[in-house]
Every structure is written in C-alpha cells, then in structure tokens.
Amino acid sequence: MSSSDQPYIDPSEIALEGSAAERFQSREDAFWTGIRDAAGAPAMVLFAGMVGFGAMGKTNGFDVWFTTFTSLFMFALPGQVVLLEMAITGSSVIAIALAVTLTSTRFITMTVTLFPQFHHKDRNRSLYASVHLLAMTAWAISMREFHSIETKHRLSYFVGLGLICWLISVPGTILGFYLAGMVPPAITLGLVFINPLFFLLTFTEVNPWINRIALMLGCIFGPIFFIVDRDTSLLTSGLVAGTIAYFIDRKFLRKKAGIIG
Amino acid sequence: MSAMDTMANALSGWGLWIALVGACLGTYFCRAIGVLLSNSINQDSELFRWIAAVTYAMVAALTVRLIVMPLGLMATVPLWIRILICALSIGVMVSKPSKRLVPALLTGTLLMVGYGVIR
Numbered sequence: 611m612s613s614s615d616q617p618y619i620d621p622s623e624i625a626l627e628g629s630a631a632e633r634f635q636s637r638e639d640a641f642w643t644g645i646r647d648a649a650g651a652p653a654m655v656l657f658a659g660m661v662g663f664g665a666m667g668k669t670n671g672f673d674v675w676f677t678t679f680t681s682l683f684m685f686a687l688p689g690q691v692v693l694l695e696m697a698i699t700g701s702s703v704i705a706i707a708l709a710v711t712l713t714s715t716r717f718i719t720m721t722v723t724l725f726p727q728f729h730h731k732d733r734n735r736s737l738y739a740s741v742h743l744l745a746m747t748a749w750a751i752s753m754r755e756f757h758s759i760e761t762k763h764r765l766s767y768f769v770g771l772g773l774i775c776w777l778i779s780v781p782g783t784i785l786g787f788y789l790a791g792m793v794p795p796a797i798t799l800g801l802v803f804i805n806p807l808f809f810l811l812t813f814t815e816v817n818p819w820i821n822r823i824a825l826m827l828g829c830i831f832g833p834i835f836f837i838v839d840r841d842t843s844l845l846t847s848g849l850v851a852g853t854i855a856y857f858i859d860r861k862f863l864r865k866k867a868g869i870i871g
Numbered sequence: 872m873s874a875m876d877t878m879a880n881a882l883s884g885w886g887l888w889i890a891l892v893g894a895c896l897g898t899y900f901c902r903a904i905g906v907l908l909s910n911s912i913n914q915d916s917e918l919f920r921w922i923a924a925v926t927y928a929m930v931a932a933l934t935v936r937l938i939v940m941p942l943g944l945m946a947t948v949p950l951w952i953r954i955l956i957c958a959l960s961i962g963v964m965v966s967k968p969s970k971r972l973v974p975a976l977l978t979g980t981l982l983m984v985g986y987g988v989i990r
Contacts, residue, residue, distance in 0.1 A: 651973050658976065669944045676887065683895040688930050693894045695933065697882045698942055706882075706890045711897030713929055715922050721905025741902040795944070796987025800980045802945055803956075806937035807979040809930060810957055811964050811972060816927065824924040825931040832932025833939060843936075848929025855924045860917075 633759050640763035644770025647755070652747045653775055655808065659687050660779040662804030664786025666691070669802055670698050674787050681783040685745055685776055689713045691805055692844060701841040709844045717741075720749045724768075729761040740765070743772025820859035827851035948986065956982045 634640040660681055667677030672694070680690050689710045696706045721741060725733070748771045756764055790798045813825050828851040835843040835850075882890055937945070938953055945953070960979035964971050 655972060655976065658980075670942070672887075676891065680891060680894075683891075684898045686898050688933065689894060689898055691937070692929075692933060693890065695936070695942075697887055697890055700882055703882075703886060703890045703893055707893030707897050709929070710894040711901060713926060713933075714898040714901040715926050717898070717901040718905040718908065719919065719923065721902060722909045725906060725909040737906050738903055741906050742899065744902060744905075794987070796984050799944060799948065799987040800984035802943075803983045804976065804980055806934055806941075807957065807960055808976060809934040810938065811960060811975050811979075813931065813934070814961060814964050820920060820924055821927045824927040828928030828931030829935045831928070832935045835932070836936055836940060844929055844932055847932040848925050851928035851932070852921065852925030855928065856921045859920070859924075 634763045634767075637763060637766040640759065640766040641770040644767040644772075645774050647751060647767075648748075648771045648774035648778075650751075652751060653778065656687075656745075656747045656775055657778050657782045658804050659808055660782030661786035661789070662801050662808075663687060663690055663694075664783040664788075665790035665798055665801035666694055666786075666805065667783070668787045668790035669798060670694060672697075674784065677787050678780060678783050681779045684710075685742065685779060686714055686717070687745075687805060688809065696841075696844065699840050705842055705845060709848075712845070712848060717744060720744060720746075724749055724752055724756075727756050727761070728765050728768075731762070732765040740769055740772070743769065743776050745772075745775060747775050748772040819863055820855055823858055824852050824855035827855055948983070952986055956986070 634643065663681065664677055667674075667680075680693060684690050684693070692710050692713055693706060696709060701709075721744060724744070725737060725741075728737075748768065751771055752764075752768050755767070759767055786801055790801060816822055816825060828847060831847040831851045832843065835847040839846070938957060939950065941953075956979050959982065960975045963978045964975035
C-alpha cells in the first residue's frame with residue numbers, strides 16, 4: 611500500500627513504449643499472471659478490509675444486500691466506510707454523496723498516473739469499464755510491475771489483477787457480515803477494528819509533507835467538527851484542514867528545497 | 872443495545888438506497904474523469920495538490936472518529952485500550968516500514984480480540 615496515494619509521480623519518468631524483455635508470450639499469459647499476482651499479501655489485506663466492512667455493516671444494523679452492493683458497486687473501502695458512518699448518523703443524501711465523491715478523488719490521480727502506460731491501441735472506450743477494477747491494491751502492484759511488462763500486455767495483466775481484487779471483495783463482505791453474527795463478540799470486535807487500524811497504519815507511509823500536514827490537521831479538526839455538527843463533519847473538517855495544509859505548503863514549505871520531494 | 876439507538880435517527884428505507892446510488896455514481900465519476908484526463912492533465916497543478924490534501928484530511932478525520940468516537944460495538948471498549956492498541960500497532964509498523972503492514976494489522980486485530988476475550 612506504501613506509495614498508493616502519491617499523486618506526484620512525474621509522468622515523463624514512466625516508460626511508455628517498448629520494455630526491454632518480452633515477459634509474457636500472449637495476452638492470456640499476462641492475464642493469468644495478473645490473477646496469480648493478486649493472490650499475495652496486498653490482496654489478503656484488501657480481503658481482510660472487506661471482511662471488516664461486512665462486520666461493520668452487520669453490527670450497525672444494515673442488511674446483507676446493502677452491505678454487499680456497496681462493496682460490489684463502490685469498491686473503495688474509505689468511501690464505503692464514509693457511507694456507512696454518515697448513514698448511521700443520519701446525514702443527508704447530498705452530504706453523503708459529496709463526501710464519498712471527495713474521498714474517491716484519489717482515483718483521478720491514480721488513473722492519471724497508471725493509464726497512460728497502456729498501449730495506445732488499448733486506450734479506447736473499454737477503459738471506462740476496466741477503470742472500475744482500479745483500487746489501491748491493483749494500482750500499487752501495477753505501478754511496481756508495469757516497467758517490466760511490455761506495453762501491449764499491460765492491460766491484460768491489470769485486468770486479471772483488478773478482477774480478482776474486485777471479485778474477492780464480495781465474498782469477503784458477505785463472510786464478514788455473517789461471521790459478525792455468529793462468532794463471539796470478541797472476534798467481532800477484532801473484525802470491526804480492521805479498517806480504522808488499516809487506515810491509520812497507511813498514514814505512516816504518506817508523502818509528501820503537504821499530505822502529512824493535512825493528515826495531522828484532519829486528526830485535530832475531525833473530532834472538533836464532529837462535536838459542532840456531526841452530519842457534515844467529514845466534509846467540513848476535510849475542506850478546512852486540507853485547505854490550511856495547502857496554504858501552509860504553498861507559503862512556507864515549497865520555497866525550502868529538500869522539504870518537499 | 873447502542874446500535875439500536877443510533878439507528879433510530881439513521882437514514883433508512885429508500886433514502887439509504889438513494890445515498891448508495893449517489894455514492895456509487897460519485898465514486899465511478901472520479902474513476903471515469905481520471906480516464907478522460909489521463910491524456911492531458913498535469914498532476915502537479917495547484918488543483919491536484921489541494922484535492923489530495925483535502926482527501927487526506929478527510930480520511931484522517933474519519934479514522935480518528937472511528938477510533939476515538941466510535942459508534943456501536945467499538946464504543947464498549949475503553950478509549951485508552953483503543954489508543955494503546957493503535958500505538959502498539961504503529962510501533963510494529965514503523966519498526967520496518969516497508970514490509971510490516973500485515974504484521975502490524977495482525978498485531979492490532981489480535982490484541983483487540985484478546986481484549987474482548989479477557990474483559
């Protein structure tokens with residue numbers, strides 16, 4: 611997950627054409643390797659997150675259909691948790707949609723860094739379907755592997771990888787939902803704790819400083835705005851803390867060489 | 872049951888499903904915009920820096936909320952236990968940042984289960 615949300619990769623550093631060696635014989639070969647690569651530690655963390663999300667849905671009184679549809683059609687854990695939390699506290703539909711959309715803006719930067727690396731023949735309207743498979747896990751693995759995959763096979767590899775990540779999230783959610791109803795409360799407690807802990811742990815790897823400051827300010831403003839008005843607290847604390855971080859970065863940090871990467 | 876109390880003023884019925892549709896559309900919108908822009912955008916633009924900062928701040932606010940002011944089952948765990956477990960997990964994580972996500976996640980989850988067993 612390490613560099614997953616770093617939007618500041620220089621596109622000119624990404625080799626667009628002709629990697630050195632032919633790593634795969636065919637598109638099928640690339641597709642199946644993508645599927646195999648999905649079965650590693652990152653996908654297990656994603657699966658655990660989805661199990662935890664299912665358990666959150668169950669313990670907060672949502673039904674299994676709603677919880678599962680969320681994983682299937684949103685496939686973005688932070689946004690899914692925002693949706694659950696705001697629905698529980700009774701926020702308005704508009705506030706929920708806006709907050710979830712804002713948490714998903716990271717997909718814009720992730721797509722913009724990854725998709726120019728596909729072969730130009732693959733860059734057509736079908737990408738609007740494949741892009742639903744894009745999430746933190748598949749993005750991070752693809753960014754690591756693409757430089758050693760020839761451009762014409764990259765899309766097949768990505769689809770195999772993303773498809774598995776997407777498809778395991780549904781059984782993961784259903785498993786978590788029913789486990790939370792059956793296992794002792796101690797286990798349920800652990801399941802519900804997975805996602806907050808996972809988000810917290812990924813914060814330790816965030817770069818550059820503007821985003822670290824945004825995190826710290828978000829931690830401070832989040833509880834304050836929650837006490838003031840909890841319906842809109844995620845939106846307001848995000849906008850206020852993020853904007854302050856942006857101006858701190860702009861006024862003070864950018865001029866000092868070496869502080870921002 | 873505290874979950875019942877919180878559900879009393881929660882979204883329900885059609886409102887809940889409309890919120891889900893809105894959330895799905897918003898999420899897909901961001902993915903699609905990324906495809907649309909992937910030819911032309913400059914990721915170092917001011918707008919992108921600002922959006923990234925807002926996103927991080929919002930996820931941080933959410934995370935702190937979930938840990939410090941949780942609803943439902945997690946609220947039955949004392950605050951200091953929650954914070955202690957988080958601190959220990961972060962300790963495992965930063966002891967070797969590149970490869971410790973899974974052990975750190977396991978540490979925290981198992982400690983939480985352990986607390987649930989002995990309380």
